[in-house]
Amino acid sequence: MALSPTQLTLGECKKRKWRAQVVEKYNHHTRRRHDLFGFGDVLVLDDQPGCLLVQTTIARHAMDRARKIMNECADACIDWIDAGNRAEVWGWRARKVGRTRRWSLEIHPIAIKE
Secondary structure (H helix, E strand, C coil): CCCCHHHHHHHHHHHCCCEEEECCEEECCCCEEECECCCECEEEECCCCCCEEEEEEEHHHHHHHHHHHHHHCHHHHHHHHHCCCEEEEEEEEEEEECCEEEEEEEEEECCCCC
16 A cells, blocks of 8 residues: 555654644545645644644645745745744655665755745
8 A cells, every 4th residue: 555645754754753743634525635724734843943834745746835835825834934933845756676665755945935
């Protein structure tokens, strides 16, 4: 069974000994997922000041997600960052190594200028 980007992100956080919680919600009536503030899938307490809100995806879509945050969710993201927090897009890429699949992570920090 394939791992989702969210599962990979939770695993990476656990490996780094960070606390992480999924904050994306599924609405059964609309059959859609809703991100926290429109751009967050996982809330992370890492070794930095403030909280980290991560949008998870596959690497191929990472820049699309970053553009969406900067265009459609800019106000919420500005408020999030102004409150002393951080936002990143984590893109996961699968690579075959022999018979096994190895996942590599690309991190794209979000910095929105008003």
